[in-house]
Amino acid sequence: MADKLSWKDMEVGNIVKEAGNASFRKTGDWRTERPILDKEKCIKCALCWIYCPDAAIKPSEDGYYEADLYYCKGCGICARICPAEAITTIEEEEK
Amino acid sequence: MSRRVALEASHAAAEAAKMADVDVISAYPITPQTHIPERLAEMVADGELSAAYIPVESEHSAMSACLGAAAVGARTFTATAGQGLELMHEVVYIASSMRYPVVMTVCNRALSAPLSVWGDHSDAMAVRDTGWIQVFCQNNQEAFDLTLWAFRVGEDPNVLLPVMVHLDGFTLSHVTEPVILPEQSEVDRFLPRFQYPFALNPDKPMTHGAFGPPEIYSETKLAQEVAFRNSKEVVLQGWKEFGDIFGRYYHPVEEYKTENAETLLLTMGSFTETAKIVIDAKRDKGEAIGLISLRLWRPFPFEEFRRTVKGAKILIVFDRCISFGMGGPVFSEVRSALYDEEPRPKVVGIIGGLGGRDMSEEDFEYVIDRGKEIAEKGPEKMLETVGIRG
Numbered sequence: 331m332a333d334k335l336s337w338k339d340m341e342v343g344n345i346v347k348e349a350g351n352a353s354f355r356k357t358g359d360w361r362t363e364r365p366i367l368d369k370e371k372c373i374k375c376a377l378c379w380i381y382c383p384d385a386a387i388k389p390s391e392d393g394y395y396e397a398d399l400y401y402c403k404g405c406g407i408c409a410r411i412c413p414a415e416a417i418t419t420i421e422e423e424e425k
Numbered sequence: 426m427s428r429r430v431a432l433e434a435s436h437a438a439a440e441a442a443k444m445a446d447v448d449v450i451s452a453y454p455i456t457p458q459t460h461i462p463e464r465l466a467e468m469v470a471d472g473e474l475s476a477a478y479i480p481v482e483s484e485h486s487a488m489s490a491c492l493g494a495a496a497v498g499a500r501t502f503t504a505t506a507g508q509g510l511e512l513m514h515e516v517v518y519i520a521s522s523m524r525y526p527v528v529m530t531v532c533n534r535a536l537s538a539p540l541s542v543w544g545d546h547s548d549a550m551a552v553r554d555t556g557w558i559q560v561f562c563q564n565n566q567e568a569f570d571l572t573l574w575a576f577r578v579g580e581d582p583n584v585l586l587p588v589m590v591h592l593d594g595f596t597l598s599h600v601t602e603p604v605i606l607p608e609q610s611e612v613d614r615f616l617p618r619f620q621y622p623f624a625l626n627p628d629k630p631m632t633h634g635a636f637g638p639p640e641i642y643s644e645t646k647l648a649q650e651v652a653f654r655n656s657k658e659v660v661l662q663g664w665k666e667f668g669d670i671f672g673r674y675y676h677p678v679e680e681y682k683t684e685n686a687e688t689l690l691l692t693m694g695s696f697t698e699t700a701k702i703v704i705d706a707k708r709d710k711g712e713a714i715g716l717i718s719l720r721l722w723r724p725f726p727f728e729e730f731r732r733t734v735k736g737a738k739i740l741i742v743f744d745r746c747i748s749f750g751m752g753g754p755v756f757s758e759v760r761s762a763l764y765d766e767e768p769r770p771k772v773v774g775i776i777g778g779l780g781g782r783d784m785s786e787e788d789f790e791y792v793i794d795r796g797k798e799i800a801e802k803g804p805e806k807m808l809e810t811v812g813i814r815g
Binding site: 332333335336337338339340342343344345346347348349350 | 522523524525585623630631632633634635637638640641643644645647648651652
């Protein structure tokens with residue numbers, strides 16, 4: 331999208347006039363590893379949700395916390411912080 | 426009623442900032458600073474001026490604080506000189522690229538080493554590419570006038586660019602001359618309140634200073650350059666409005682006795698007034714000589730400059746700076762601006778007045794005589810200079 335804009339489309343001083351438009355950006359494609367949740371080990375403590383620097387982990391209706399892979403950059407902080415070792419990361423190439 | 430008072434240029438610039446009713450002043454108040462922030466600090470402390478005065482730990486911080494103030498829509502002012510401008514350099518670019526209309530007076534000084542606080546144009550030339558509108562003053566009245574005018578132009582919604590007002594260190598900044606101070610009501614008529622259209626506001630969040638990936642950086646820079654060049658229209662409009670209210674009219678290229686001049690001398694800043702005395706003497710002797718002074722340095726006034734020198738046979742450019750390995754920066758720019766013109770004068774450059782070295786009438790006489798000689802015979806030396814011991 332941005333690579334189609336002309337110089338005439340540029341905002342004065344590159345100001346971004348809308349708040350929250352980072353959500354349009356698919357940061358999930360930066361990922362080289364993705365988190366996998368083992369629901370049998372998960373104690374639903376929500377620490378992964380608190381620590382995720384991109385707010386990419388969301389509570390589900392059944393009380394678990396799962397990564398939204400559209401945004402998750404695969405930093406692995408959730409796996410490191412999980413006290414129950416319920417989150418592991420695997421290479422994107424692995425199934 | 427306007428008042429005629431004796432002021433040094435530094436205090437004249439401070440008066441202009443005060444009459445512009447600035448909201449925020451941020452400055453590093455130690456060497457190489459001038460009396461501008463000192464006087465403004467007094468005004469704020471004495472209650473003469475209601476503004477936030479932010480003393481910071483360096484010029485880098487001074488300009489950074491100015492950007493923050495401008496981002497919320499404050500009328501913002503700072504001043505610096507020489508080394509201070511160098512330390513500020515990184516943030517000077519950011520001000521123009523983020524389109525914050527900060528006004529800054531620079532009391533032009535040499536750059537170290539050797540350690541020097543004395544005047545020349547090295548500091549100004551080091552920031553020529555930073556995207557600030559830049560003008561040069563010849564005397565103390567102009568220090569007042571152009572500082573006031575700078576707010577009018579920079580803050581115009583069609584401009585939104587920072588403005589740098591150059592005045593010569595010591596020969597203007599510390600020298601007292603009569604200055605006409607206008608009525609506050611006249612100033613208010615000339616200068617509307619600053620209405621920054623993109624002021625940061627918690628009720629309407631937006632992002633200033635986001636990063637620019639390769640997909641948009643080039644387009645951004647082109648947009649900035651177009652806006653910068655287009656600002657000249659408001660520069661001229663601002664000078665017209667200023668003249669209509671205060672009676673003093675300014676021009677991108679100031680002319681003195683240029684009519685039928687075969688030889689033109691080009692100077693910038695306060696030394697122009699010394700050069701005028703020499704022009705008078707040579708005109709009295711029947712020499713077809715005139716003087717031009719670049720008032721507007723950026724955006725470069727191509728059109729006005731070419732029109733002014735059209736018809737002259739020789740143009741002698743006096744520089745107070747060395748671009749190492751290249752020569753005089755004004756000389757090389759001016760010569761480049763004339764390259765496509767036909768016919769065009771022979772352009773020669775002479776460098777002098779560095780680091781506080783004075784330029785006497787005799788020195789300017791030499792500049793003119795030697796300049797004509799070089800134009801005739803061609804350059805004989807790597808660098809032509811005046812007043813530098815051989």
